Amino acid sequence: MHAALWLVVALLGVAGCLLVLGHELVALVLVLVYVGAIVVLVLFALMLTRAPIGPDLAHAVPWWRRVLAGLAGAATTGLLLAALLPLAGEAVERREVANAAVATELFGTWVWPFEAxxxxxxxALVAALAVSRGAGVDTSRGGGGAA
Structure with missing residues (x-):
């Protein structure tokens, strides 16, 4: 569940990068399609699986690995800030982006793979629903239902 929610954060970050690059249409499509549909579908499938909720103590991470992961994240953030902050004061040359050309490619050339x-x-959603409902077989006793 946490991974799906962090996927939302990552996809919003990519959409923000696309906005900075001047591709507003692609950023909007990314948010609408992926954050609005795909992540909701993943969360719905997770809820259908009836997975145990709560901390998984069998796969717990030791404290020193959490500290190392935090240090690696802080180092990456520092490196990005060191590279990007000097560029913040400079004037950015903005070129005109042809949103119509992007829309033509997205909804013309790539419409069939998108529909597929x-x-x-x-x-996958229908299969997940069918699997979650089961076929009426009682598997709690280890048998096939015939006693």
């Missing part, structure tokens, strides 16, 4: 992906995700 939506059908595949719909099939």
């Amino acid at each position: 992906l939506s059908v595949l995700l719909l099939a």
Whole structure:
């Protein structure tokens, strides 16, 4: 569940990068399609699996690995800030982006793969629902239902 929610944060970060680059349409499509649909589908599938909720003590990470991960994250943040802060004061040359050309490519050339992906995700959703409902077989006793 946490990984799916962090995926939302990562995708919003990518959308922010696309906004900075001047591709507003692609950023909007990314937020609408991926954050608005794909992540909701992943969360719905996670809720259907009836996975145990709570901390998983079998895969707990030792404290020193958490500290190392925090230090690695802080070092990466420092490196990015050291590289990007000197650029913050400079004037940025903004070129005109042809949103119509991007929209034509996205909804012209790539519309069929996009639709195929939506059908595949719909099939996965229906399969997850069918698996979660079961076939009426009682598996709690270890048998096939016939006593």
